[in-house]
Amino acid sequence: MTPENDENRENRENRVAPVDPGGPVAPTAPADSSTPTPKGHQRRAALLDAAEHVLGSAGGAELTMRAVADAAGVRLGHLQYYFPARSDLLAALLDRILAASLARVAALAEAGDAADDPAAVLDTLLGDHDDPSLVRLFAEVWAMAAHDGDAAGAVRAFYAAYAGHVARFVRDRSPGLDPVAAQSRAEVFVMLMEGAALFRSGIAGSAAPATDAVLRRTLLGLLGTPGPEGRAA
Numbered sequence: 001m002t003p004e005n006d007e008n009r010e011n012r013e014n015r016v017a018p019v020d021p022g023g024p025v026a027p028t029a030p031a032d033s034s035t036p037t038p039k040g041h042q043r044r045a046a047l048l049d050a051a052e053h054v055l056g057s058a059g060g061a062e063l064t065m066r067a068v069a070d071a072a073g074v075r076l077g078h079l080q081y082y083f084p085a086r087s088d089l090l091a092a093l094l095d096r097i098l099a100a101s102l103a104r105v106a107a108l109a110e111a112g113d114a115a116d117d118p119a120a121v122l123d124t125l126l127g128d129h130d131d132p133s134l135v136r137l138f139a140e141v142w143a144m145a146a147h148d149g150d151a152a153g154a155v156r157a158f159y160a161a162y163a164g165h166v167a168r169f170v171r172d173r174s175p176g177l178d179p180v181a182a183q184s185r186a187e188v189f190v191m192l193m194e195g196a197a198l199f200r201s202g203i204a205g206s207a208a209p210a211t212d213a214v215l216r217r218t219l220l221g222l223l224g225t226p227g228p229e230g231r232a233a
Contacts, residue, residue, distance in 0.1 A: 052093060126200075132202060
């Protein structure tokens with residue numbers, strides 16, 4: 001056996017474990033108990049940047065491990081140390097997007113706005129629809145999920161995690177609400193948000209003040225906040 005060089009050792013320490021398609025997306029962990037190095041985090045981020053570039057510019061059909069490795073300027077084996085399969089890469093990419101959205105919500109408190117204010121949270125989430133590249137990326141991910149079981153598993157895990165955060169927000173505001181009802185509200189909230197992204201971004205339509213007013217009122221009602229024309233359910 002040849003001695004392990006520094007790069008291979010660091011790659012091994014920072015390799016991600018495969019994601020269980022049936023469970024929620026969570027920050028991926030190293031394959032062993034070693035703590036990932038700062039350089040390892042940077043390398044993972046660079047690989048995810050490359051994957052996002054390929055997906056956004058060439059489409060889901062071109063999102064192969066080889067294409068991502070080429071876009072990142074690394075060997076295929078280097079990519080596979082961090083992400084053994086394309087589904088792992090996609091799951092990590094979706095996890096990063098969700099983490100960024102949650103960070104923007106958490107930043108509301110630092111900016112002086114209440115992070116538990118439904119209107120402020122909704123404005124933050126709807127703001128993602130203003131990024132056409134992000135909406136196009138999700139359109140490609142949905143197309144992949146329609147034809148690829150592993151991609152579908154990563155997408156289901158992403159939305160399970162997203163809905164889980166929304167359900168906790170709903171329960172925190174309405175402690176007496178039945179957990180099943182809170183989860184149902186959360187899932188409908190996510191469905192409306194994702195469909196609205198296509199119509200508000202210019203892909204399937206465009207944003208309109210009257211339509212946005214109805215959308216906001218409906219979404220706030222699901223979060224447990226009455227709109228100006230009625231009560232929350």
